Amino acid sequence: MVLSAIILTPLAALFLTLLIPARNDKAIKAVSALAGAVTVALAAYVWFKFDPYSTARYQLVERVEWVPTFGISYYLGVDGIGVLMTMLNAIVFLTGALSMWRLELRVKEYFAFMLTLVIGVFGVFVSLDLFFFFFFYEVAVLPMYPLIAVWGSTRKEYAAMKLTLYLMAGSALLFPALLSIYYKSGLNTFDMVALSGHKFSEAYQIFVYPFIYIGFGVLAGMFPVHGWSPTGHVAAPTAVSMLHAGVLMKLGAFGILRVAMPLLPAGAAYWNGPFAALATCNIVYGALVALKQDDFKFVIGFSSVSHMGIVLLGINMLTIDGMGGAVFQMFAHGVMTALFFSAVGFIYDQAHTRDIHEFGGLSKHVPIASAFFIIAGLCGMGVPGFASFWAELLVFIAAVKTMPLFGVLAVVGLIISALFMLRVLKHAFFGPANPKWQGLRDVTAWDALPRAILIAVLILFGFIPRLALALIASSVRALAGGI
Amino acid sequence: MSSGTLALLCTHAPLVGCFGALVVLRRAPRAAAALNILAMLASLGAALAIFAGSNHQPPTIISLWLSSEGVPISFGFLLDGTNQLMGIIVALIALCIQVYSLGYMKGDPGYARYFGLHGLFAWAMLSFVYSANLLQAFVFWELVGLASFLLIGFWFEKPSAAAAAKKAFVMTRIGDVGMFIGLILLLSSTSTLDIAQLMQASTLASIPDARLTLIALLLFCGVVGKSAQFPLHTWLPDAMEGPTPVSALLHSATMVAAGVFLYARFHPLFVAAEGVSNIVLVIAIITAILAATIAMVQRDMKRVLAYSSISQLAFMLLGLGAGSLYAGVFHLTTHAFFKALLFLCAGAYIHQIGSNDMVTMGRQGAAKLRLVSAGLVIGAAALAGLPPLAGFFSKESILAALHGAHANAFVYGAYLASFLTAYYTFRMVFLVLRPSDKSVLPAEEHEPHPHGDVTGSMKLPIAILTVGAAAAGFAGDFIAKLIGAKALHPTYGEMAPAIGIALAGVIVAFFEFGRKDAAQQGFITRVGALDTLFERKYYLDEIYDKVAGGLVSLIASVSAVVERGVLDGTGDLAGNLTIATGDATARMQSGRLQLYIGSAVLLIVVFCYFVGGY
Amino acid sequence: MDAVHPSAWAFVVVALGGALLSVSLRNILHAIFGLALALFGIAGLFLYLGSPFVAAMEVLIYVGGISVAMVFAVMLAYSLGKKEGGSTRRFLAVVPVGGFFGVVGYALLRASFAVTSKTGSWDLKLVGRKLLLDYNVVFEALSVVLLLAIVGAIIIARRDEKTGDDKTADEKAASKGNDAASAEERAS
Amino acid sequence: MTLSHFLLVALALFALGLYSVLTRRHLIGLLIGVELMLNAASINFLAFDRFVVKDPATGQIIVLFIIGLAAAEAAIALSIILSAYRAHRSADVDDLDELKN
Secondary structure (H helix, E strand, O other), rough: HHHHHHHHHHHHHHHHHHOOOOOOOOHHHHHHHHHHHHHHHHOOOOOOOOOOOOOOEEEEEEEEEEEEEOOOOEEEOOOOHHHEEEEEEHHHHHHHHOOOOOOOOOOHHHHHHHHHHHHHHHHHHHHHEHHHHHHHHHHOOHHHHHHHHHHOOOOOHHHHHHHHHHHHHHHHHHHHHHHHHHHOOOOOOOOOHHHOOOOOOOOHHHHHHHHHHHHHHHOOOOOOOOOHHHHHHHHOOOHHHHHHHHHHHHHHOOOOHHHHHHHOHHHHHHHHHHHHHHHHHHHHHHHHHHHHOEHHHHHHHHHHHHHHHHHHHHHHOOOOOHHHHHHHHHHHHHHHHHHHHHHHHHHHHHHHHEEEEOOOHHHOOOHHHHHHHHHHHHHHHHOOOOOOHHHHHHHHHHHHOHHHHHHHHHHHHHHHHHHHHHHHHHHHOOOOOHHHHHOOOOHHHHHHHHHHHHHHHHHHHHHHHHHHHHHHHHHHHHHHHHH | HHHHHHHHHHHHHHHHOOOOOOOHHOOOOHHHHHHHHHHHHHHHHHHHHHOOOOOHHHHHHEEEEEOOOOOEEEEEOOOOOHHHHHHHHHHOOOOOOHHHHHHHHHOOOOOOHHHHHHHHHHHHHHHOOOEHHHHHHHHHHHHHHHHHHHHHOOOOOOHHHHHHHHHHHHHHHHHHHHOOOHHHHHHHHHHHEEHHHHOOOOHHHHHHHHHHHHHHHHHHHHHHOOOOOOOOHHHHHHHHHHHHHHHHHHOOOOOOHHHHHHHHHHEEEEEEEOHHHHHHHHHHHHHHHHHHHHOOOOOEHHHHHHHEEEEEEEEHHHHHHOOHHHHHHHHHHHHHHHHHHHHHHHHHHHHOOOOOOOOHHHHHHHHHHHHHHHHHHHHHHHOOOOOOOHHHHHHHHHHHHHHHHHHHHHHHHHHHHHHHHHHHHHHHHHHHOOOOOOOHHHHOOOOOOOOOOOOOHHHHHHHHHHHHHHHHHHHHHHHHHHHHHOOOOOHHHHHHHHHHHHHHHHHHHHHHHHOOOOOOOOOOOOHHHHHHHHHOOHHHHEEEEEEEEHHHHHHHHHHHHHHHHHHHHHHHHHHHHHHHHHHHHHHHHOOHHHHHHHHHHHHHHHHHHHHHOO | OOOOOOOOOHEEEEEEHHHHHHHHOOOHHHHHHHHHHHHHHHHHHHHHHHHHHHHHHHHHHHHHHHHHHHHHHHHHHHOOOOOOHHHHHHHHHHHHHHHHHHHHHHHHHOOOOOOOOOOOOOOHHHHHHHHHOOOOHHHHHHHHHHHHHHHHHHHHHHHHHHHHHOOOOOHHHHHHHHHHHHHHHHOO | HHHHHHHHHHHHHHHHHHHHHOOOOEHHHHHHHHHHHHHHHHHHHHHHHOOOOOOOOOHHHHHHHHHHHHHHHHHHHHHHHHHHHHHHEEEEEEEOOOOOO
16 A cells, blocks of 8 residues: 555645645645655655565555456556655655745645646556556656746746657657557556566567657657757756656656566567667767756756666666666666756855856855755766766676677766866856855755755765665566566 | 774774764864874774784675676775785875874865865775775775865865866876776676686686787776876876875875776786786886976976876886886885875975975075975985985886896886986975075066965974885885785896986986076076977877867867757757747638638538538 | 418518518618518418417517617617628628528439428427427526526626726727816816 | 428528628627528428428427527627627627637
């Protein structure tokens, strides 16, 4: 029942939020933060309850038949990947709610939409029924439009529209492909476990796999259909950026791991070369474009493109190392980007500009706020001691072993990512202190709380990567073994 | 305590100091400094205790880190002689420099942060030194780079410091990428990253020759980056932007030494890899001469020392490349002492006089600082390789190794480099200590800004290191025994030319700079072109900036244009087309009700006509 | 096949004539009278078709109710100076109307219906029973519709009066202008 | 007069009503056209009732419904016309083009 509880907690918070009068904004924020804390606790419970050494691939299963005619059932369950992603979403949800503590504009509506988003994301991570998977997927995607168009900044309508169009285009590829799988199997069920047991003909798998991969890939920021993501990141308000880059993009990669690969293993084996090439483009190209951006958030946006490239590269290696690294990178990148946007949001809320050239010597004025960004930046450069290092390490090990050319190119991408990250640090945080920002307020203990949580998570997994790797090992082994 | 616990204490005590200084004691800088010094003392004590324990232990595994395709990669400590020696040196030098910093950094607003970063650095370096496997070594190798990035950029408000920090990180990162790929290849070739296991002859023999050479070259990339060898050396002189004790730390026993140490650690691999040692020797000799020539014309004392570091690191690689582990490690040890000493002396002058310029120092009466000046002279003599100081013995053993392996161009190159070393070192000494009235050198543009007197806490480390620099040369046999390599005892025949060359360098320097009314003009100024070439550091910075920087910038610009124009453009075009279609069809919505009805009826009629079959 | 008595043609003439008038007369008031005339004719046709009750209802509701309501509406909301549609509009309208007439008329002429022989008797009792039993739901629904229509009509028609400020900007400007004009008059 | 004649008369009435709807600029003119079309339909129902269907009541009932609905429709339409006239100072169908483009 705990998985249902994880979905129901934000749902209950959503109802509560709708019931609270709009003027009572502190209460609304408190409800969301509380719901975040409860989901973190529940996710932790799932984490400990999940037995990575058990033979059962999906655990904590709940199943209720819903529409037997079409074979739709309310079917929840998690493997190690799902556990990790659920934890990620819970953490980002909690810290995102805390980061928006200073929001004043239409608080009630904002949190209502945000909770809807969170419900959808949780739903995707724990669904084992294809129908519910897609349902929650759309629930997660749709609130992005109002969240960006209303509370955003910098060409927000454009960004919101672009994002919606791209994601809808992805869904448009996805939906017919998923339905075709449903019909083609002839099993009359949306049960993904049952469907993955069915052996589709190789030709069919090869035909339909790219639809699903690209459909999910749009959300994962896959090159060359990543255009929505930096623009969306830039326009979105802090917590939405956090959820967006931190969790939502992971839905795409998660979809590939949960739907595309188990259901169509032959398709995955056939297409992994071209998609690995595209993922390498992601890494190198994303970093190169980031090198030329002047807006903080654009830099982070393109670095996300680059980092999601590592995830996609790892997935396409189809080895235990590669996929394990990819899953870990999903987690690490989620936490890291959340920290990034949280740190930038804090500075932007006061300075109302994100042009790195307008800043200078921020470390002097707001040392702690800067430290948060610098730590995130170091994490983004793949410095050891933070979770992302291990993830990238595993992916690179797999890539250099399996596809040396892409592997080496991706590793060289590390130099570029160091370059653009250091460029931001140099221009904005180091250098002569710009007296214009004398009056900037540094973080209070309360502001620091969400950021400190994220840093703690990054460092914890940075030194004890086994915490996560042991969790996902069996699931990844099962995945890689199926291909 | 077991040796594993001791190693854990030794490596992680500074981390406690770092955490304390950066997070808990931000507002109590003195307490932060005290905490860090205590932590370093604990580290040194633990390092000595490990040394006092038994030698050549098997690696102590603390915990499993991760497993890659079934290959377990653990976090643990390898406590053999080489590591023990290096650990003690690192802890000792770091402690000396921290004590020195108490006085040097007094009054700096980032006092607590400074000591915290010091702790971070010491933690990373010690953990690197004691690493049981290559991946762990790589992790802490990167962390050493990170800590040095933060320390070089310590005065981040100076644009030059921020730029230097960035440059250091990126240049070393370039080397690290090579090393990283090498690491992965090694892992996939041998299915282990355990250093002790990797260095066994049977493991090495199992790797195909071509692959082994490739791996060795890739690992060497990391060494080139970290130890600032040509062509990745340009970051190191810029790294002088950090506080002087930081330079001392970076250039003596940590950071740059990490590269050479890695080479020493993997010496069997490099020896086994065919053809690599020649490449190493070529790069080392180029670096040694290149850096020494640049050092000849610098006026900034720290820069002279920086180039001398590059040059001396190249000497160590010469020894190692020639196949003598002993020579390299021996020079690494002695260099740690005298280079730290020289930097601390330079720091003392800078602190007292307020300028990095050697001419200004001389004119402002640097010689009055007796203890510091004594340290400077002894350190310089050690660097120049004058007997019986530390540098003499280690340099002789390197030359001996070269003689043994390659009695050819490399030896003459090394002779040239050691002549230049003696020359620029004593040029520095004379400029600082014997200002000449007839000097043609113009005064510095800026007025010096003295920071304060040299305190006792600064003098003590100088004194200790002076003793070390004078005496470390006699530890050769001991070191050989510790690291399990054969000591090299050069013959008098081999020694004589080296001594003669070093003396020649000193004498030339004396005539040009040290005489009572010397013009203080080096012989190189007579060849204007060379002078400018050395002065401008062979234009390498400019070339890198223009070529590599320009190339990356160009590609990035192209990518940005592609992103904006092609990818975004396509997306926008699709969107705009949709909107345009909408606009066009919206124009049909004229608001004329009757037009709608009329066309609807007409359509129905037409439909009926065709479908109804009338 | 028992045809209706030929005297029905007279009502046909009245109905079509009235309709023609209502369509062609420029004055909208006249057009309404033309409509009333046409409705009378149609009511007569209903008589011939065997439904005096329906004919009576037609006269009562249409002629007596709707047409009169239209007249009132015209009195309340007649905009002077508005020309009726020009020749272009008429010409354009001929196309769909003619097409419609042609297609349906052609279809009518070609169709054949199974005409049964029966007298055009009517039974009001039967109608009443059917209305309240078989078509009960429709009847109820219609009542509700009528109620809603009445309420809705009142609300729509009253909305502007109730909120006096709800005048459009033009109106306000116009009334202001009037005020200014009257003020000037007084001054002079 | 037979069924066809009635149907043709109804068709003519309907066409006239349609013509009115298409050409009139005055809103009440449109309403007049609609009423004509409704009546044309009524004639059809009764004609079929009279000539074809055995049950004499159904057609009448349907026509009664039509009349009722027409009454409702006229009431609403007239009130809309009045309110539109108040808002626009005009009952011209061409002026009511807020939904344009």
